[in-house]
Amino acid sequence: MKEIRLHGRGGQGAVTAASILAVAGFADGKFTQAFPTFGVERRGAPVTAFVRIDDKFIRRRDEVYNPDILLVLDSSLFKVVDVTGGAKKGALVIINTTGKPEDYKLPGFDVKCIDATKEAFAVLGRDIVNTAMLGAFAAYTGLVRKDAIHGAVKEQFSSDLADKNIKLVDQVYEKAKN
Amino acid sequence: MEASHAISEAVKMIKPDVIAAYPITPQTHIVERLSEYVANGEIGAEYIRVESEFAAISACLGAEATGVRAYTSTSSQGLALMFEVLFIVSGMRLPIGMTVVNRALSAPINIWNDHQDSMSCRDSGWLQLYAETAQECFDLTVMQYKISENKDVLLPSMVGLDGFTLSHVYEPFFIPEQKEIDDFLPEYVPTHAILEPEQPLTLGPIGFPSHYMELRKTQVDAMEGSLKVIEKVFKEYSEKFPAQIKGTRPETYYHIEEYKMDDAQVAFVAIGSVCGSIKDVIDVLRSKGEKVGLVKIVTYRPFPMEALKKSLKNVKKIAVVEKALSPGANGPVFEEICSLLFEAKSDAEVRNFIVGLGGRDVKLDHIQKIFDMAKKGAGKKQEWMF
Amino acid sequence: MKKQRIDYGSLKSKIGNVEVTTGAVLESTGSTSKTKTGAWRSLRPLVDDKKCIGCGRCWTYCPEGCVHKKAEKVFQVDYDYCKGCGICANECPVKAITMVMEEK
Numbered sequence: 303m304k305e306i307r308l309h310g311r312g313g314q315g316a317v318t319a320a321s322i323l324a325v326a327g328f329a330d331g332k333f334t335q336a337f338p339t340f341g342v343e344r345r346g347a348p349v350t351a352f353v354r355i356d357d358k359f360i361r362r363r364d365e366v367y368n369p370d371i372l373l374v375l376d377s378s379l380f381k382v383v384d385v386t387g388g389a390k391k392g393a394l395v396i397i398n399t400t401g402k403p404e405d406y407k408l409p410g411f412d413v414k415c416i417d418a419t420k421e422a423f424a425v426l427g428r429d430i431v432n433t434a435m436l437g438a439f440a441a442y443t444g445l446v447r448k449d450a451i452h453g454a455v456k457e458q459f460s461s462d463l464a465d466k467n468i469k470l471v472d473q474v475y476e477k478a479k480n
Numbered sequence: 481m482e483a484s485h486a487i488s489e490a491v492k493m494i495k496p497d498v499i500a501a502y503p504i505t506p507q508t509h510i511v512e513r514l515s516e517y518v519a520n521g522e523i524g525a526e527y528i529r530v531e532s533e534f535a536a537i538s539a540c541l542g543a544e545a546t547g548v549r550a551y552t553s554t555s556s557q558g559l560a561l562m563f564e565v566l567f568i569v570s571g572m573r574l575p576i577g578m579t580v581v582n583r584a585l586s587a588p589i590n591i592w593n594d595h596q597d598s599m600s601c602r603d604s605g606w607l608q609l610y611a612e613t614a615q616e617c618f619d620l621t622v623m624q625y626k627i628s629e630n631k632d633v634l635l636p637s638m639v640g641l642d643g644f645t646l647s648h649v650y651e652p653f654f655i656p657e658q659k660e661i662d663d664f665l666p667e668y669v670p671t672h673a674i675l676e677p678e679q680p681l682t683l684g685p686i687g688f689p690s691h692y693m694e695l696r697k698t699q700v701d702a703m704e705g706s707l708k709v710i711e712k713v714f715k716e717y718s719e720k721f722p723a724q725i726k727g728t729r730p731e732t733y734y735h736i737e738e739y740k741m742d743d744a745q746v747a748f749v750a751i752g753s754v755c756g757s758i759k760d761v762i763d764v765l766r767s768k769g770e771k772v773g774l775v776k777i778v779t780y781r782p783f784p785m786e787a788l789k790k791s792l793k794n795v796k797k798i799a800v801v802e803k804a805l806s807p808g809a810n811g812p813v814f815e816e817i818c819s820l821l822f823e824a825k826s827d828a829e830v831r832n833f834i835v836g837l838g839g840r841d842v843k844l845d846h847i848q849k850i851f852d853m854a855k856k857g858a859g860k861k862q863e864w865m866f
Numbered sequence: 867m868k869k870q871r872i873d874y875g876s877l878k879s880k881i882g883n884v885e886v887t888t889g890a891v892l893e894s895t896g897s898t899s900k901t902k903t904g905a906w907r908s909l910r911p912l913v914d915d916k917k918c919i920g921c922g923r924c925w926t927y928c929p930e931g932c933v934h935k936k937a938e939k940v941f942q943v944d945y946d947y948c949k950g951c952g953i954c955a956n957e958c959p960v961k962a963i964t965m966v967m968e969e970k
Contacts, residue, residue, distance in 0.1 A: 320650070321482075321650045324650040324651070325650065328652050333652065334650070334651070334652070335649060335650065335651045336649070336650040336651075337644070337645075337648055337649040337650065338648065340506070340591070340592060340644040340648060340839065358726070358727060359651075359652075359725065359726060359727030359728055360651070360756075361727065361756030361757065361759050361760055362756055362757045362760045362844065363642075363645055363646070363649070363753045363754065363756050363757050363842075364757055364841055364842060364843045364844055365841050365843075367843070571889070571890070572889045572890070573888050573889035574889070634888060634889070669870065670870070671870075671872070671873070671876065671877070671888070672872060672877050672887070672888040672889050672891045673889060673891065674870065674872055679871065679872065680894035681872065681891060681892060681893055681894050682891070682892035682893075682894060683889070683890075683891060684890070685890055685892055687890060690884070691884060691886055691890075693881075694881040694882070694884040694886045695886050695890050697881050698879055698881065698886055698888070
């Protein structure tokens with residue numbers, strides 16, 4: 303089982319990203335489970351969401367304490383919450399940032415950096431980075447195929463918005479691959 | 481899809497005539513979706529916008545009294561506000577279907593999951609079924625109407641699912657074809673409550689001391705008799721709609737679901753979504769040679785006394801894991817398990833573990849610890865797993 | 867939506883010697899019209915036709931619906947059902963109604 307924890311701020315779409323990932327993973331033939339931490343939602347507040355991916359139905363219903371993968375939608379969260387808390391040794395940490403892995407001083411973790419905000423602005427015209435980060439997720443982990451994410455994005459958004467988000471996924475995917 | 485949406489889908493497919501609900505966290509996703517369906521014309525139901533849960537259940541009562549199918553859903557304080565009317569609905573034998581998205585009660589105010597809300601309504605004369613997964617949410621919602629509307633039952637029913645912990649979880653579930661659901665659950669044919677001008681009648685009259693006890697007795701008899709109906713409906717549904725996604729539901733629904741109970745010496749007894757985590761811990765314990773199992777209670781009202789007696793017959797230690805309490809006594813499920821073990825002349829050691837109140841995450845560590853404590857025996861009757 | 871007739875016989879059951887119906891449903895026997903509640907009355911409303919202006923307030927306010935409108939501006943008390951509550955007398959703007967002792 304792979305456990306993923308998403309860190310974002312209210313309004314960035316971390317919870318939606320988790321559900322898109324779950325739908326995509328299921329379409330890819332895997333079993334998935336996604337859920338947010340259930341707080342009192344407000345824009346800008348730190349938000350956490352979880353995804354589990356396995357090859358059989360996922361029964362456990364506790365939160366993710368020891369993630370294999372961290373998806374950080376907002377790098378300023380490192381100053382606010384213990385982003386890597388409990389993460390497995392060697393866990394993959396994907397950060398939305400203009401910085402470089404060495405800036406974050408996270409020994410023992412496999413850190414990847416991508417400037418998702420820039421890409422999101424270019425395509426969507428606003429800083430909702432969830433789908434961009436899923437492009438990076440597909441590229442870095444290979445756990446979910448890019449096409450499956452396309453499908454899940456189509457299910458989530460109306461056609462116009464879906465097309466833009468699919469373009470965004472592709473752009474970030476290509477960028478991360480290179 | 482979310483487990484909440486499994487419920488909305490099921491409600492859409494059972495074709496209710498009237499939906500009356502007041503939104504409350506964490507039930508909102510269910511009724512939001514339903515109101516969209518009504519607005520789009522995907523459901524032909526009348527959606528009655530109400531000013532409170534008291535009005536919601538009262539509107540359902542009125543609708544059902546005219547002989548149509550009604551649905552409502554609520555949580556926590558909302559259910560508490562319905563309390564008075566719950567007894568009227570069951571006393572009038574109106575087969576209303578309700579979803580309770582289980583949430584803690586105030587004070588202090590808390591929007592997260594436990595079972596205090598529906599457990600406090602266990603004596604209201606409503607059937608209570610509890611779901612562990614999104615698939616079970618869907619299936620039980622369809623089945624609750626078939627059970628409630630059975631002419632030998634005619635009692636309202638609640639399906640409970642854990643707020644957030646299940647309701648807001650995306651996980652796979654299977655939706656059968658509408659035609660097959662129609663086959664399984666035909667249109668409701670009322671037999672006693674049909675309010676209409678051409679056929680004047682009195683509903684909800686005064687029950688004088690000369691008749692009240694007898695009327696209550698028929699209600700209790702119907703509840704007891706519903707055990708057989710539930711069993712039959714569970715079986716019929718399980719055969720008509722075989723499990724499609726392995727692990728998302730029992731192969732054949734029954735009042736209880738036994739997990740690795742064949743040779744179990746130590747048993748968990750629990751309700752709802754926490755059972756999934758318990759099953760995972762049992763697998764780990766079994767791999768270490770521990771003879772441990774789980775009895776999940778699906779039907780809580782009527783209480784499946786005989787099924788539980790049979791299942792717990794040879795067990796030596798029992799851990800009743802509960803998300804509810806009765807201050808001044810032990811947990812409600814614990815008390816009832818003790819009473820049936822007494823009847824069965826069992827000498828099993830039973831302990832009550834209070835977990836997950838107000839949304840406290842029930843970790844696998846908690847469950848492991850409960851096993852250790854239950855196996856060791858002795859100690860306090862009631863333990864709180866903080 | 868198919869409506870069907872209620873088969874009251876099928877709703878009956880017996881607990882001991884007491885017969886009850888499912889959900890305590892009772893067939894209407896028209897008992898409301900058979901029970902002449904006028905017999906309960908100790909005060910009777912008397913209308914002075916000379917004072918009456920035919921405003922219809924008594925007809926509006928009667929809680930038992932037993933002031934009947936006979937024609938435009940003509941109202942009549944139904945003594946079979948009037949319980950003698952006196953609300954009509956109280957509401958009458960020209961004091962045309964007086965409550966007098968019923969002679970039994």
